[in-house]
Amino acid sequence: MDTGTSEMSTPDLPSESDTVVIGAGAVGCSVAYHLTELGAEDVTVVDQGPLPVTGGSSVHAPGIMFQTSPSKIQTKAAYYTSRFLSDIDAYDEVGGIEVARSEERMDFLRRRVEWATSYGLPDPELLSPEEVAEQLPLVDEDEILGGYYSPTDGRVDGIAALQWYMEHADADFYGDTEVLDLEVSNGEIDAVVTDRGRIECGRCVVATNNWGYQTGQMAGLDLPITPVEHQYVVTEPMEELADADSSVGEHTDGMDVPGNRDIQEFMSEGPTQPVGRDQDHSLYFRTHGDALGMGSYNHEPLPIDPDDMGKNSEDRQASVRGFTREHWERPTHPNRDKSAKQAFGELLPASADQEYAVTENGIFVFTPDGMPAVGETAQVDGLWTALAIWWTHSAGYGKIVAEWMENGVPRLPSGPVDTGGIHVRRFEPHAGEKDYFVDRGAKRYEQVYSIVEPRWQPDDHRALRTSPFYHQQQELGANFVQGGGWESAQWYDSNEDLVDRYEEEIPDQDGWQSINRSAIEGAEHLHTRENVSMFDMTSFSSISVEGPDSEAFLQRVCSNDMEIDVGQVRYSLLLNEGGGILADVTVVKLDEEEYMVTTGGGNSPGIHGNWLKERAPDTVSVNISEGGQATIGLWGPKSRLLLQRCTDADVSKSGFGYFRAKQMYVGEVPVVALRVSYVGELGWELWAPSEYGHRLWETLWEAGQDLDVRPMGGGALESMRLEKGFRLWGTDIDTDSNPFEAGLSFAVDMDTDFVGKEALEIAQDEGIDSRITPITLDDSDDILLSGRPVLKDGERIGYVQAADFGYSIGESIAYTYLPAEYTEAGTAVEVLCEGNRYDATVRDEPLFDAGRDKILR
Known part of the structure; x- marks a missing residue:
């Protein structure tokens, strides 16, 4: 086949193909090549332009490749791309x-x-x-x-690279072929309709970049591609x-x-x-x-x-x-x-x-957040996207998507990759509205070379999604940040008086690390440890799982044992086929055939909820409640006293044990109360239908005034959970780590059968080479930043995953994955951050309340 002329466009299109890739630019060609390298057969690539000069951005781009990014996956995808293109002399x-x-x-x-x-x-x-x-x-x-x-x-060299792909991929390429429609039935891709014929297919990859929105519309999808x-x-x-x-x-x-x-x-x-x-x-x-x-x-x-x-x-x-x-x-x-x-x-x-x-x-x-959009869509089985990708990352994402499609595990040769920040399912429901994503996409263009401050927040399209507590939070001086469209309080100006109370325990922060932070975050942390606070969890999601085969289904998708009693709560993981962590979840058994699965907010409903839905048998109903519940985290040593004032239910230590649940009333409000705490203190999560949210807040707030109840924001939550070593999906754990590396073996029951078990058995046999580890700075109160290297004897052995100041322990904390030989407590390491070299020490976890006396009181 002569890839240098339009003659390659003359053969008739096949009437069927296992996989159709739409778009023969940098990304589509890479996906097709990597699929066939992994053994995929019968791959067809179509493009509206002539080949190899398709008329897309792949051939008008100057091809400059700068690989370094604050994003790990972007940097790794770029490095793979540079090595791959170098090997093919392009x-x-x-x-x-x-x-x-x-x-x-x-x-x-x-x-x-x-x-x-x-x-x-x-x-x-x-x-x-x-x-x-x-x-x-x-x-x-x-x-x-x-x-x-x-x-x-x-x-x-864009054209040379495209020619190489077309010559070496075991796929059929057709130029001058315009896609007119994507046929979908029963939620599955059936065929790609072109101006030269219809191609039945089991899988389709949308790699049309500039035309990504239009292509998605053919399948009824609102892809936010600007x-x-x-x-x-x-x-x-x-x-x-x-x-x-x-x-x-x-x-x-x-x-x-x-x-x-x-x-x-x-x-x-x-x-x-x-x-x-x-x-x-x-x-x-x-x-x-x-x-x-x-x-x-x-x-x-x-x-x-x-x-x-x-x-x-x-x-x-x-x-x-x-x-x-x-x-x-x-x-x-x-x-x-x-x-x-x-x-x-x-x-x-x-x-x-x-x-x-x-x-x-x-x-x-x-895209609205400037990152690629890759993966299988939630709405249409078999329809994949590989969009918003530049030449710089093209071979890397082609490899990632191909591995994902063929083996169920997104990975590069260096290992599994984290997908939370690139998954096409991460976009919130409003992201497909054209004015929204065009405005946000334009803003990302404006910021491409700007120095974006830590924890920067956009000004436009705010207050799209608010909890029933929003106006009460405004009255308390909430400083909101937006995630997934939700407005969540980071701290409250009404708590400024607490800064004086805890002045000796809150070190000053300056420089880059201090931007968009407040000493109030530390004060809220310390107050919660001593008193009681209310935290808005409405952006978190609950997923109902119901039906006669619910237990068997959850046993299959959850890593922990799901044979639990009504009223029992169990922490578990959802894993992919490679044993990577798709999500950490809390599973509550409400009745014999009814369960509530709770997970984080932001992109969790789209990624985790839909993962469960598409695996559920006909005898199991999975419904994602995103925004349908108003939830308050009530935490602190006085939380039991406050809650007991508002309910006739027994919330005593003996009457409401840790990791138990009750359906009860708080005032007139029906709630599902979970005796769990993400901050390492006595406390509950109180889940209520959204229409009751305002009254739920009001009831607890009024009953707790003499107990000095306070609102608490996300800043305090982060520092408190790091002191306890509680994991955060998308930050400490993701699809690039398995439970043993992540220190979550307690959430895995190898006596049950679950997705990813085989990979974990192999990992156990081969040995765990890397483990998540807390470190603390030896002689500095500075807060470290993620993505900064951890060194031993001048050599990089890891990097900071998450960091904050531990106000209860009086030390600056960072979490990092380290080679097993460096994870012994007392090991001396160094961290580079903002041009400074910090001495640090590996520690055992948890750093706070190791005996769990506070959380179990």
Whole structure:
């Protein structure tokens, strides 16, 4: 098959195929290749454009690859991609340099070094201005304070990579094939309908990126994929680069090319110097042989209605719009005071008066949180997505999706990966509304090169989802953060008086770690340990499981023994086939054939709830109650006294034991009360229908005034749960860890049969090489940040998963996974954070109330 011409589009399409991949760009080709490498047969790839120059973002992109990210999965996917593309000779490993023109950016570049060290990128380092100019002679070293260098960064030759995929994947590729419809029946994908025929299929992968929203609509899905315009120019040949050879004009010979062929020609011309970024002005650059390419996010966001993407034609590449010179020459970015042209002229003086051989407003996409959208959709079985992915991460996510589809375990060669932040099911119900996701996608575009503060929160589309306690919380001065659309209090200004009470126990925090924090969080923590507090848990989810086979079903999907009595509560895990932790859940037996499964908020309902629903037999009903319950965590040594005032039920130690449940009344409010506590204190979770929520809060609040009852926010919850070593899914545990590594063997009963058991048996036989471990700082009260490297004798042995100050123990805490040989209490380690090197010590857990006297009182 000749992948260099449109002749490959002439054969008739098959009438059926096991798997159809829609989109033959970087991601679709990667998915198809990796599927066939894993043994998948009968894979068909279709694309609306000619092949290999499809007309999507894969062929208009300059192909620059900077691998370092604060996200572990993004960094690991990028590194896999760079190694893979290097192996197939489609990658120029020229290195990447990010420059700093401000002290704030130099601090950020130090974080780059720490992230790269944590996640395994080789040899990251900081450079002086002179060292930057040695490698990037076009840079005026007087304009910069330094740079960050990653030697394995570089540039992908997009067309060459696509050609390689098409030649080496054991799949059939069809260009010039427009998808018209996705046929779905009984919640399953049946067929892909094209303008050249109908293909019946058992699985379909949507890898259409810029057209992702439109493709999803064919199956009735509202995928929150926002196309956004992005500016790039290439100069005419420059005297300063005259020593470089150029093959522009020869790269696309014999290929059908929609639109401006010069764009593909120049993008196919490789760099001879490191690729560069000036994030202080939202710019990046690379050489194209003897010309200079310059890209800009330095303009107001230019989102496109996803329904208006249009189609390719001989004269038009649909993913490229006309260059808007005003956005290049005027400062339209809301956070930048210089235009792209002006900022480039200062940093790269030789570019100031250059004419441009090529200009474009190229289109690529963003989700509301800026992360990819991959995985099987909840609404349609067999319909998978691989969207919002750049060349930088394309091979990595192709491998992850293929492993997920074939083996049920998303993974890279380095091991299983965490999927909570990338799963297509993570999006909340409102995320598919077009105005919402276009606004949020545009904001993510605006922030691509911005320094985003810790715990930053958006200003728009707020108060979408509020608990029945919201107005009471407002009156108490709640400082809200948004997650999954929910407004959750982080701390309450009404508790400011507590700061004076506990002043000696709350150390001052400054610098980057202190941003968007409050001493009130520590005060609420300490108050709860001594008195009683109310915590809004409404964003948490309950899932009802009912039917004659409920126990057998839960026994199959839960890692712990589900043969429990009515009124008993059991902590368990949901695992994937590889033994990775999909969720930690609390299971309550309400009646002989009725159970309540509680899990976290945010993306938990979409990911965990739907995982249960699709595995339930016909004799079991699974219903996800997201927002249908108003829930209060009532915690602290005075919680029993307060609760007993409001109920006739027996809540004594003997009458309401730990990990037990009762259906009872609090005042007039019917609740399911669980004797559990996520903060390590005596307490209850009180679950009530939402319409009773306001009265539930009011009843407890009024009854507890003489007990000094206080509201408590998420900041206190985090520090308290770390003191107790309680896990948080998506932070400490995820699909990249198994229960034994995560210190949760007590939640696994190997005498039962459950999903993932076989993988755990293998893990036990092979031995557990890594374990989650608490460490505390030896001589500092600073709060560490996640993603920062943990060292032993100068070598990285782990990185911070979660951290906070333990106000009850008076020490700064971090949790990390360490090789087993370093997990013995007393082992000395170091942590790098914000350019500082901290001495730390491995500790046994829990750090607080090891005998559980407080929680069992």
